[in-house]
Amino acid sequence: MQNGILASTLAHMAETCTSMRDLKLLHARAFCASLHHHPLVLAKLFRFAAVSPFGDLSYAHRMFDHMPQPTTTFFYNLLIRGHSNTTATPSYSTFFFNLMRQKGIFPDGFSFTFLLKSTSKTNLHPCSVHGAVLKAGFCCHLYVQNALLHAYAAKGMSLMARRVFEEALRVGLEVDVVSWSGLIVAHARAGELEIARRVFDEMPERDVVSWTTMVSTYSQAKLPREALELFWEMRYTEIRPDEVTMVSVVSACTNLGDIDTGRMVHEYIEQNGFMWMVALCNALIDMYGKCGCLEMAWHVFNGMRRRSLITWNTMISTCANHGNVDDAFRLFEWMICSGFMPDEVTFLALLVAYTHKGMVDEGIRLFESMKRDYRIEPRIEHYGAMVDMLGRSGRLQEAYDLLTSTPITCNDVIWGALLGACRIHGDVVLAERVIKKLLELKPDEGGYYILLRDIYVAAGRPVEANEMREAMLASGARKTPGCSWVDA
Template sequence: MLKLKLKLRKQHRFSRSSHENLPFFRLASTAATMADSDALAPKSTSQTSPFSRPLEPRHVISALLLSRSVSQVKEIYAKVVVNGMLQNVTIANKLLYIYAQHKAVGDDYALFRSVEESDSVTWSVILGGFSKVGDFVGLFGIFRMLIQNGVRPDNYTLPFVIRVCRDMVNFVNGKIVHGIVVKYGLEFNRFVGSALVDMYAKCGVIEGARKLFDEMPRRDLVTWTVMIRAYTECGNAYESLGLFDLMMEERVILDKFATVTVISACAKLGAMNKARLVHDYVRRKKFPLDVVLGTAMIDMYLKCGCIDSARDVFVGMVERNVVSWSTMIAAYGHHGRGREAIDEFYMMLRSGTLPNAITFVSLLYACSHAGLIEEGLRFFSSMWEEYSVRPDVRHYTCMVDLLGRAGRVDEAFGLVESMTVEKDEGLWCALLGACRIHGHVEMAEKVANSLLQLQPHYAGYYVLLSNVYARAGRWEDVAKIRNLLARSRLKKFPGWTWIEVDNKIYQFSSGDETHPRSKEIYGMLKNLNERLVWAGYVPDTSFVLQDVDEEGKVRRLSAHSEKLAIAFALVATPDETPIRLTKNLRVCGDCHTFSKFVSAITQRVIVLRDANRFHCFKEGVCSCGDYW
């Protein structure tokens, strides 16, 4: 009995090892044959090769779907050629597709050139293969062959080519492809149209993208999402939310991804009313607060200045990861609540989530904006030693900001000089900002030179240096900088303030008189200034960085964009409701003082989000503690 068992076991091992050594195609073909045993199983008990009868297309396709390497695909290809099946377009297309999936673009192209019969799928597959490996030159060559051969491009081939123009930001080729689209009457095809809108937007031709969008007779959700995202990414979130309103009017149903795009636009503008509308939509559609949606909503409420709502979303999330925790830490940091950010960090550790580089950026930022110098230094030194997170330029930038705000500018400069990681514009900007605040003119000149070597055509760096000179009263140097800007035709980035009233976003610039209610706004501003003077407010003309007389400086200060927006809110919104503003630049010291006084005499809470952080003014006090 024992001998019989050993003999059977030996036979079993032999049969299994023989099976493992069969060529891949025979295994796949055998699997396909076994799947249809009634039709194909051999009638005799003797062993029959899968190739003892003619191959059938379904065997080839089954084998291709099971292939795991290029060598296996080549084996199948050889059998196809031997059996004269390459003339079958379906099989040829499937071979092309599988080669493309394995990124074997050379084999794919050789096969493509050998195929005698082709259809639109053939061209689509080969274009997709070149796109997959990033061979854009080869892709355009194939597309040129397609046109020269008189093949009609369709809604499968064209989107591949249009997306490559988008990825390369090649608007010249994009325009040529657009012309071909029009020639074949496919501009209103929703797949092609959506790809064109996306390409125009990514190439920075937003007006062209919007024109295409408006001309489309039918717009699917993808097209709406692409256009909303395009406006948000180019800095025009105002138009993004206008499209959202239009979607609601046309009863377009958003999915989770489209909703996240709208949430991003709300975050950009700090549009609280729109944020609540979107949140209500999420509740009605019962979208689960997963990591993507939940984190986007936390960021939205953070940038709308409502940290309590951000916290509620965080608590209600069905799952959290390190990005969610880091976003919540950043929320506290942007509101100057550094201690709570640190508490959140330790809660994250207790939950079993390990910090990453982004977590420490959020944490160090929070320490910087709350003046927690020693805590920031301790976390910075512990990054690598305790958590194996190597500091990069973003962490050094936070530390330079932390030291610079505290007046320890020499230490910040020493830290920059000792760095081994590559320096970027953000780092030098943080140091230049510290020089501006604390009047380090000579160091500011060195830092500005480093910045201008990195980006010689960015006007903002010239303006920063000009402001340093102006604060020091060096008006001749200010004049030199302004002349240099004029000769170089570089334009200063304009300051804007946005405010949401009755679900509509209004935008103000300094000295703006374009608003329909300008007369009321300036009347309110005059009334406010009279009341503020009685309360003890004195305009701080040191923030007017121009060589004009004192009266001219006061006049310029009085029409700053955030002051106009506050006056409009007092005219257009009910008493006791919070005033929420968003400014694209750092708020100046005089506007900061003005806002504190207005919050005291009007008993209105003013939440101002500037380029760096949030300021919550209440009863004459700012949440930043005047440390900003």
């Protein structure tokens, strides 16, 4: 009797647990009372470790390894679900699904639902799960069909998503708003915006997810006017936009460069209590920065109670793009003191800041520190920023040496930027070497010949300029639109 009361108490405490530290204490108490294998206690403890936002999947694995042989889908489903929610180990969902079947335990509808969710993050094709769903007889369960539809939608496989939708109708299921929203996502991911909108217009009922999906689709497709028009239309319905909707709306204002509408949207966000969302505040900072309203970007930044690395990077980039180098580096130091480690984006923003101020030596030291002190390998964008910085200051040979010594292959855009710097500074010798690199990358691009010819003309070398023209004609290279052999 006493053990039964203690088991109920431990199960209730596990259900209301808020940290792994507390869960481990409860688990230890269960061990001491020999209740660690009690079905209810074990189930509640395991659920928290496996699927709670505050849980620990590795701890759930250790619990799983030490429990008596599970004979139901419950514990397997929790592990499949837990891994399907991660970005690091979604493929483990497939492992535990297969292990369950190897142990002779038949999967249920939830097993397939959680497994299908993981396919959007792995190489597992929804078709392989689709066949198993049909064999297991779960095609008459709407929640499984919806999971299958959304799995195809996440891959942009609109034809297969529509087949699942039509199959659900054929077997007599009453498709719901989740089914319709999945169709919108499928066509949107496939780039079929007109069809996605047609599906949206045909929906018998819409929820906030379907409205948000369509607004987000327009915003991501660089159709900000359509996104904003749909948002204003949404406000006249009974459906209230949520924080996710507003991120897409702010993004549309950013793409449109419409600061007036952006301020109105910001006011709406504040009035509806959405300012708690870090991603939404980040979007507002980015909008104000790109629209040239630095004061309001600072206002949003300073008003945030919580910040992410993206917050810091966005504000640093905003300051850098406005030429406020001191503010950018003050933010960088503040970020480090706040416990955030910089990433590739941070360093790219700081390099841009140095470029704007012509602080080349400082930029070189930062570039070297990036790899030496922070173990961050420079990407092609960082090399591009360095070429821009060195090229503007006339240190062309250093830029060339950097590109020829880099372990990654630089593209024609970066080499083209160096060629442009050669033109500005009249460095004919280096321009000739850069042209060779560019023609290796894009032999049919006639614009490089024209640019080198212009460099020869500016240097008072008409013979070489004419030779460049003849070389281009002989090579069959295309002239870049807007470029001409006619002297200005």
